[in-house]
Amino acid sequence: MNDWSACLKFNPKPLRLKKTDTLFKQGEQVQNMHLIQQGRVKLIRHSLAGENIVLHVATAGEMIAEASFFSENYHCSAVADQPSKVLSIDRDSALNTIINSPQTSQTAMHLFAQQIRDLRGLHEIRNIRSAEQRVLAYLNKLANEKGELQLEMSLQDMAYKLGLAHETLYRALSKLEASGKIQRPATTAFILVV
Amino acid sequence: MNDWSACLKFNPKPLRLKKTDTLFKQGEQVQNMHLIQQGRVKLIRHSLAGENIVLHVATAGEMIAEASFFSENYHCSAVADQPSKVLSIDRDSALNTIINSPQTSQTAMHLFAQQIRDLRGLHEIRNIRSAEQRVLAYLNKLANEKGELQLEMSLQDMAYKLGLAHETLYRALSKLEASGKIQRPATTAFILVV
DNA sequence: CGGAGCCTTGAGAGCTGTCAATCCGGGTGG
DNA sequence: CCACCCGGATTGACAGCTCTCAAGGCTCCG
Numbered sequence: 461m462n463d464w465s466a467c468l469k470f471n472p473k474p475l476r477l478k479k480t481d482t483l484f485k486q487g488e489q490v491q492n493m494h495l496i497q498q499g500r501v502k503l504i505r506h507s508l509a510g511e512n513i514v515l516h517v518a519t520a521g522e523m524i525a526e527a528s529f530f531s532e533n534y535h536c537s538a539v540a541d542q543p544s545k546v547l548s549i550d551r552d553s554a555l556n557t558i559i560n561s562p563q564t565s566q567t568a569m570h571l572f573a574q575q576i577r578d579l580r581g582l583h584e585i586r587n588i589r590s591a592e593q594r595v596l597a598y599l600n601k602l603a604n605e606k607g608e609l610q611l612e613m614s615l616q617d618m619a620y621k622l623g624l625a626h627e628t629l630y631r632a633l634s635k636l637e638a639s640g641k642i643q644r645p646a647t648t649a650f651i652l653v654v
Numbered sequence: 655m656n657d658w659s660a661c662l663k664f665n666p667k668p669l670r671l672k673k674t675d676t677l678f679k680q681g682e683q684v685q686n687m688h689l690i691q692q693g694r695v696k697l698i699r700h701s702l703a704g705e706n707i708v709l710h711v712a713t714a715g716e717m718i719a720e721a722s723f724f725s726e727n728y729h730c731s732a733v734a735d736q737p738s739k740v741l742s743i744d745r746d747s748a749l750n751t752i753i754n755s756p757q758t759s760q761t762a763m764h765l766f767a768q769q770i771r772d773l774r775g776l777h778e779i780r781n782i783r784s785a786e787q788r789v790l791a792y793l794n795k796l797a798n799e800k801g802e803l804q805l806e807m808s809l810q811d812m813a814y815k816l817g818l819a820h821e822t823l824y825r826a827l828s829k830l831e832a833s834g835k836i837q838r839p840a841t842t843a844f845i846l847v848v
Numbered sequence: 849c850g851g852a853g854c855c856t857t858g859a860g861a862g863c864t865g866t867c868a869a870t871c872c873g874g875g876t877g878g
Numbered sequence: 879c880c881a882c883c884c885g886g887a888t889t890g891a892c893a894g895c896t897c898t899c900a901a902g903g904c905t906c907c908g
Contacts, residue, residue, distance in 0.1 A: 516774050529767055530760070542885090558763075559756040566724070566753070572766035573723055579773040580710050586780060586817055589897070591864070614886065623780055623817070625865050630888055647887070736853095783865070785896070810854070819897055824856055841855070 470554045472547035477501075483524075483538035483546065490534055492548045494524050499544025500617060505536045517541065519617050523575065529555070586623050591632040594622055596641065599650055607652035615648065664748045666741035671695075677718075677732035677740065684728055686742045688718050693738025694811060699730045711735065713811050717769060723749070780817050785826040788816055790835065793844055801846035809842065 472495065477483065483494060486506055494501075496518055503516040503524065515536050518524045524538060529551065558565045581601060588594040598618070603609040611618065619629040636642045643651040666689065671677065677688060680700055688695075690712050697710040697718065709730050712718045718732060723745065752759045775795060782788040792812070797803040805812065813823040830836045837845040 514778070516778055530764055559759065562753040562759075565756075565759045569752075569763060569766065570724060572763065572770065576766065576769050576773065579770065579777065583773065583777070584708070584710055587814070589863090616886065620781070626886090627866085627888080628864055631864090634888085783895090808854070820854090821856080821898085822896055825896095828856085 470549045470557065472549050475546045475548050477540035477544045477546060479540055479542055481540045483540065484534050486534055486537045488534050490529075490532060490551055493529065493551055493554065494538070494549070495547040496520055496522050496524065497545040497547060499546075500541040501544060501546070502539050502541045503536045504539060517620060519621070520612050523571065582621060591624055591628050592635055594624070595629060595632045596636060596652075598622055599642065599652060603650070603652050607654075609650045609652070611648035611650070613648075664743045664751065666743050669740040669742050671734035671738045671740060673734055673736055675734045677734065678728050680728055680731045682728050684723075684726060684745055687723065687745055687748065688732070688743070689741040690714055690716050690718065691739040691741060693740075694735040695738055695740070696733050696735045697730045698733060711814060713815070714806050717765065776815060785818055785822050786829055788818070789823060789826045790830060790846075792816055793836065793846060797844070797846050801848075803844045803846070805842035805844070807842075 474497075475483075475494075477499065483501060484490075484492070486504075498520050500520075501518045501524060502514055503518065505515050516524075518538075554568075558568050582598075585594055585597045585601065588597055598621075599609060602611070613621075615629060615633075616626045619626040622629065624632070633642070633644070637644055641653055643653065645651065669677075669688075671693065677695060678684075678686070680698075692714050694714075695712045695718060696708055697712060699709050710718075712732075748762075752762050779788055779791045779795065782791055792815075793803060796805070807815075809823060809827075810820045813820040816823065818826070827836070827838070831838055835847055837847065839845065
């Protein structure tokens with residue numbers, strides 16, 4: 461759903477993370493922003509009681525720490541939940557670039573607006589009660605004009621995004637396929653039938 | 655959750671809408687952005703088949719048309735679903751202001767980042783399966799440091815945001831009150847008990 | 849006074865979440 | 879090269895929670 465190519469302007473550094481690798485820690489000074497290209501990163505807040513609250517699970521295509529963009533310290537930690545590829549952007553230089561270049565400033569706002577639209581869209585889809593209809597709406601959103609779709613994430617990630625138990629997603633997909641509404645050339649590839 | 659005071663820089667015009675009043679129509683040229691202060695506005699897309707798809711229901715505190723910020727035409731219509739108060743900001747002047755003033759540019763990005771954080775937070779709360787726990791998490795998020803909270807929307811709106819049937823929300827609130835976890839001085843006022 | 853919209857509560861069906869077991873493919877260490 | 883392990887994908891069974899449908903009370907407003 462996202463096209464981060466515009467981010468190339470910000471001179472990103474590619475990173476590779478193994479599971480449990482830490483991207484940044486709560487309280488540290490903000491140095492970078494990150495775009496997740498592949499994998500899954502958990503944002504965790506350590507409470508005083510020692511509990512770890514999962515604030516967010518960021519998946520491929522998401523930008524993290526944009527909330528920290530204007531803050532001096534990270535207010536949560538980021539830990540890879542899977543082997544992941546991340547683009548890292550130096551925050552200060554990005555901030556300077558944005559401030560000094562109206563052009564770049566617009567680009568940045570585009571990215572933000574894009575995220576907002578995506579989140580709203582997902583929110584609306586999650587208001588659909590029926591698992592089958594919800595899944596169908598999501599596939600429709602992601603598919604190209606031919607109705608084809610190669611999922612860029614695991615089915616479990618998709619289930620998470622849709623707010624479904626993964627078992628429920630599997631069953632919904634089976635039913636959709638059985639009723640002929642979709643075809644599955646591969647596990648994570650789909651074709652929507654009119 | 656939002657503080658739009660920063661928007662005063664953009665010289666907003668206050669509007670009042672009755673139910674069914676149209677804020678803007680799909681296809682029209684984008685002229686304004688809007689902040690909803692009170693009420694509820696539906697974003698509707700008119701499909702070729704003549705169906706009206708509800709893209710989003712925006713409630714108090716939300717900014718709409720920021721997706722259209724960089725687009726020439728509205729790609730959906732906005733209709734008041736309730737008597738509403740809206741702040742209207744001239745899009746071109748806002749755009750100019752933002753482009754020419756690094757300071758204002760940052761303000762705008764703050765607003766966007768804020769929206770993203772809010773949406774993510776809501777998303778995470780909606781991953782909580784139990785209605786009771788979900789409601790409690792939401793109340794916690796909205797309450798002040800004393801645990802007090804005056805809801806700025808109807809319970810039905812809250813149910814919508816949480817992805818619950820309103821009946822389910824009523825029941826969850828009753829149970830929370832019965833078990834002593836919250837108190838309700840008024841229908842839409844709450845006190846969280848430790 | 850009447851209507852509209854919101855709040856509330858009841859009853860029942862059905863869908864979804866949970867628990868469990870199995871299969872499968874890729875990656876790793878021996 | 880092979881056995882092993884881990885995580886994802888599937889499928890089954892079942893309980894329980896949430897949704898839906900219904901009905902009634904309440905408040906605000908014309």
